[in-house]
Amino acid sequence: MEPITTTNFGGFDVTQPLFLEPVFHEKIWGGRKLETEFGYQIPAGNIGELWAISAHPNGPNVVANGPLAGKTLDKAWAEDQDYFGHQSGKVFPLLTKILDANASLSVQVHPDDAYAAAHERPGELGKTECWYVISADPDSYLIYGHHAKTRQQLADMIHSGDWEHLLRKVPVKAGDFVYVPSGTIHALNKGIVVLETQQSSDTTYRLYDYDRVGADGKKRELHLQQSIDVTTVPSVDPKLDITSEKVDDATITTYVTAPISPFFSVYGIALAGQLHQTASAPYTLVSVLDGAGTFSADGQDYPVKKGTHFLIPNQIKDWQFSGKMQIIESTPGETE
Template sequence: MTEPLFLQPIFKERIWGGTKLKEEFHYEIPSSQTGECWAISAHKNGQSVVENGLYEGISLDKVWEEHPELFGHYQSEVFPLLTKILDANRDLSVQVHPDDTYAQEHEGDHEFGKTECWYIIDCEPGAELIFGHHAQTRDELEHMIQSGKWDDLLRKVHINPGDFFYVPSGTIHALCEGTLVLETQQSSDTTYRVYDYDRVDAEGNTRDLHLDQAIEVTNVPHEDNELSFMEEQRTGAFITTLVESEFFSVFKYVLDGAGSFKQDSYFQLFSVIDGEATMTVGGETYKVHKGDHFILTSQIEEFTLDGDATIIVSHP
């Protein structure tokens, strides 16, 4: 099959969500507190469904399970990646994710750890996020958490549109108010909450914290990752390699005309975050617009893109 798999997003209401997913991408969202668009997902907690072609109406996990040839027989029991767009209308909880070993021991055999990365699509002037901490030992980390010394513990970073952050498992982090992000991550929904600003939901309840697990899995001391963005000018596109890791590689394509490209992985995930373009695959032409998400399978060896668009591309 040489056609792309276009996917129907799933939306998640969150206490910190807003309406940017509708305003920016024209999605039909469930409420004014919609925080997450699960754009490409085969996770049990949110299944994308194919919108077109031979597999129309079938969930991505079923396609993955029943048609491994579409994904180059990539060796993983479950689809390995999850692409989201997050609307942080308010601060997210301060949290940390486990690695694969800890997740499989404590959360079940089919749950990955969660290394992720963020591309800042947009943010308010002066916006920031929490990335890392200042504790030097695990005892100091535990003391500062138990004592509520959040201003001393948490490391804040100012951000701008176009910034990129690689967030390995074990990194204390939080998106903050006024931030719109495309997130590429391992296919995991395991989060250990460290601090939630003592806020309550509509029923007056605070959200659960997971302090023992968080202290256990947090990297101490925090270390920043050195990212070296590789840039390549091709006919029709300027391509930036944002990260290449053991879990995923992520690229930004800025299209400025027509270009031809080759499938250089088992399969590739595409998210159009601005503009529009035409994509030609196997002699068929498809219009792609801001807010579209699709997979190019391993059976697509070559494709062309023509337009004025920004696309985030990833593969395992």
């Protein structure tokens, strides 16, 4: 994306959305759909993840436009809190990704904040996440949850490799939404592409990795004891209250919000025309998953299209989308 220059009206600097340079991660299970389906210029290899809005040290995005151009999002969070409503958290709390599961991911589980604080690097959050399914091959399924009734039974089934009886398989299709609280055993399987909204964490505990070997010819590390420690037993399925409403020329779907999700709220927008919105949170994360159009704020128009990701800062209090687009918005929760 070409950098968007700052415009001055009447001597006042017009606040702009923060467009971000993508960060790509090669994964053993990745593919090339980020290039073929989204048009990103990706590196060679099996690219599994696009980190679209990230301030995590393992892949912070660089701001592409405006007064913060060239600054990483983590530094912006630390030094430019006017953009974020002067939030109290030490780290930017959210991370938005697109995942291309060309092969099945490892069966895994993530810790909560308390376990991460006690066992991982300083500042690392726990990881509650959710997926909006962008595409899925026929007969696609997820690993989601387990059948163990006690932690001892969980440990026994993990150590014996009784995956057939331990793991739950759940069918999935394009347009589905899946909420994955910390402590939930899960895995994306082959043929699925998702937009992931999550806490800003890169901590994953692997239970099972299909006995695959990496580029070094060795099996990837497993984290059996950590997995046993943090898994919720018995497995609990969150009860989501997904609702939709017509607003202007859009249908807005509320996928998850507090109190079910204390860390983030996630909304889907199906737009065919115009939609006016006002800020309901300190800042808003936006991902355009399909189509093209315009984002307008403070007298400025910004072209956006499939694959565009940006952050609406605290200084922008109302805005408008125009065009035909499928959009996912997320906002931070009260827990950071």
